[in-house]
Amino acid sequence: MMRRLANALCLAMLIGLSPWTMADEPSVLLVANPGVETHHLTRDTTRALFAMRQRTWPDGQAARIFVLPNRHPVHARFVKQRLSVYPHQLQLAWDRVVFSGTGQAPNRVLTQAEMLEQIASTPGALGYLEREYVDDRVQVITME
Template sequence: MALLLLAQIASGDSGRVELIAHPEVGAQLLTRDTTRAIFAMRQRTWPDGQAVRVFVLANEHEDHVRFVKERLAVYPHQLQLAWDRVVFSGTGQAPTRVTSPTEMRERVATTPGSLGYLATEHLDERVQVITME
């Protein structure tokens, strides 16, 4: 993990927002479609059957906007509409909102099955980076 961080910083990629998961999550690679389905709350389990617990920052947070636009290829308001649909239809729950990147890192690091995102400058060894293809 430390080498990954050093490589990203050296390459000028320190502002990138990475997909992160609890360290015991078995999946280390997700497609964009799968990631989008998880964040839209349409897919609720990991491939091994473990429940996914999704954490997000506020819709206006710079890291949320960058992650949603650059990594999921949708707009924040589109994701919010997906959450509203599952909540109002009674078919699911919205993701858990956190107030800061620090809280995001702590919650993902300590919640089994969790998934979130962080700018590279907030990463540490307590969470794993998930590669998106």
């Protein structure tokens, strides 16, 4: 039994699979328009941008936020994993700024392909995509 486990671990290490690195890698990436000068965001700043409480990037450029529908599985995964909130909590934040007249809701797109197109073509755009949708038309923003 122990020998089989040791062989499996050795094989995984040989082909480059590490259970520690695979678990640490986010399944949904934060992406921005390539013209955005900011390359790193904290979780708090990211949360403030997506909650529509912060309207500009740290360098002062206007931020344009794009999201998938609340029930989309990628939206739920992004919000839970990267923002540490639930989709309904984020929706409440959007409703609050809209109904109070202090802001607006983010721009909604229906698919990840549409998300990619909008972020690539909108100055100051910020959104999220699964890794397989990311290409050189957008930049990945790392979170600290």
